[in-house]
Amino acid sequence: MRLWFAPRTISVAAAIALEETRTDHELVPVDVAAGEQHSDAYLKLNPKGRVPVLQTADGTLLTETGAILEFIGAGAPDAGLVPADPVAAAQMRSVMYYMASTMHVNHAHNRRGHRWAKNPESHADMTAMVPETMAASAAYFQNDCLQGNWVLGDAFSLADIYAFVVCSWLEGDGVPLTAFPGIAGFMDRMQMRPSVRAVAEKGLI
Ligand SMILES: N[C@@H](CCC(=O)N[C@@H](CS)C(=O)NCC(=O)O)C(=O)O
Structure with a gap:
């Protein structure tokens, strides 16, 4: 998996979840201060111009922190990050x-x-x-x-x-x-x- 992130932003939540679940991943920094999130290349990843973006193993691009966290949690049920109840x-x-x-x-x-x-x-x-x-x-x-x-x-x-x-x-x-x-x-x-x-x-x- 690949996570586009910027330090101290909400994208860090996805990075923590990847660590909690020991999910193999690569981190790709986005220079939010310089406006890289509005570049043509980045808008192809996320037309909303925000971090995070998570690319799954099959190449699907996911956005929205909550959805990304749920996806990471669902892929590692043994980590117990989502209660069964x-x-x-x-x-x-x-x-x-x-x-x-x-x-x-x-x-x-x-x-x-x-x-x-x-x-x-x-x-x-x-x-x-x-x-x-x-x-x-x-x-x-x-x-x-x-x-x-x-x-x-x-x-x-x-x-x-x-x-x-x-x-x-x-x-x-x-x-x-x-x-x-x-x-x-x-x-x-x-x-x-x-x-x-x-x-x-x-x-x-
Ligand atoms: N609802 C989105 C919000 C993402 C968001 O607003 N990210 C901020 C960083 S905390 C961002 O990318 N800001 C860049 C900008 O506004 O240009 C999510 O939770 O993923």
């Missing part, structure tokens, strides 16, 4: 959908206001709201999603990987982790996992 699986996906649809979008308002508004004053207004909206998302994740060590209590799952990357943006978005000791502990546990250490050694986080 349908209720637990739905709880896991509930957190993943929240990360994708709400918390990641809150974060994007920091520097990507041009997606939603033309007026620079509107961008500044959106940026000013980010510490508030990200703190609200952090409170929801800490108080209502984390059920002990992980989202599913004792069982580590794809939701933890997704949440880890999104929560790694909190400090940069003006939300100190000292205000969220539950998340701080979760981040410490994640950082101790060999998968996260491996991607850190490669400079992804």
Whole structure:
């Protein structure tokens, strides 16, 4: 498999899942700061101009972090990243959908206001709201999603990987982790996992 990624972006979640499942893969860096995601060559991989993209062993190109994580998890059932129980699986996906649809979008308002508004004053207004909206998302994740060590209590799952990357943006978005000791502990546990250490050694986080 081949993963197109950029450091510190949501694409790191896919890299962690590949490590968790010991899936053979190649990493292809995308220079997002230089706008490589908008190049003709990259748009052929992902017409949305975003990272990540995962190319499967048969050449299929997958986009959207949640879908990519599910694909990686399904290919390695022994890793246990997706619970067999349908209720637990739905709880896991509930957190993943929240990360994708709400918390990641809150974060994007920091520097990507041009997606939603033309007026620079509107961008500044959106940026000013980010510490508030990200703190609200952090409170929801800490108080209502984390059920002990992980989202599913004792069982580590794809939701933890997704949440880890999104929560790694909190400090940069003006939300100190000292205000969220539950998340701080979760981040410490994640950082101790060999998968996260491996991607850190490669400079992804
Ligand atoms: N819903 C997509 C969002 C992907 C996304 O927004 N990626 C960001 C990095 S975190 C990106 O590629 N940004 C580049 C840009 O906006 O030009 C997913 O979860 O895969």
